[in-house]
Amino acid sequence: MKPKILHIDIETAPMLVWAWGLYNQNISIGQIEKDWYILCWAAKWHGEEIIYSDALWKASKGKRHKPIHEKAIVESLWVLLDKADIVVGHNADKFDVAKVNAKFFEYGLKPPSPFKVVDTLKAARANFRFSANRLNYISQLIDVGEKIKTDFDLWLDVMIGVPEACDKMMEYNIKDVLLLEEIYTALRPWITNHPNVGVYSEENETVCPACGSTHINYRGYAYTATSKFRRFVCKDCGHWGRSAHNELPLEKRKGLARNVAK
16 A cells, blocks of 8 residues: 555636835735636646646536636545645645645635645755756756746736636646656655655565655665664665664663763
8 A cells, every 4th residue: 555645736816916016015905906816726646647637617528618616626626635645746835735725714624634745846955956946947857848838928818718728727737747746756765854655555574665665775774873774775766764673782772872861
């Protein structure tokens, strides 16, 4: 058994506000003409082919679009998140997950089943000094594709319901999720605080804590102030881990602990 890992990406409409300038504006609530809202979302279970999506417009087979209420697409995303063990997003902590939670709260939905969050933007910033940490830059850096080119006019057209613009926005959203999965897979061995997927495994042998593979190679030891563990590297994803068993005899551990306490 492996955890259910869900990749998500949402697209939102900008806020419409009254302002006196372009820079350093302190916008008050009274200046908000129309608040932000979710235009569409796309999601994909890690390693599976199906892509799930929903949008403020619904298209029939004949591509005729029918506007729906935002609550409907928020609820459909809630259903997916409620099944997830781990949720992956680029800037997920500050944007995707936080924005979605705000909408859950707004529409009176209870929290979905608890899940861990892996933010690939944070992982990129923590481990590397890339020229840029944007999804588009990293995806091209590892040669897995690039985002669909857009400009602000696309958002304007989507907000007034231009069918071609809506179709392109959904295509743009789905492509981001596909790139996200590729980037997550590439970053995963570097994420030292990745949720331990080994706890979901029914295997009796040691598994990689990042990807759950049993294909590991023991190489040396990892040491703490009072412990010694067998160290291993995953042959599939390249993540480093260590065994749970302390290799030091109990008496030596007690002696080391006394020395540390002094």
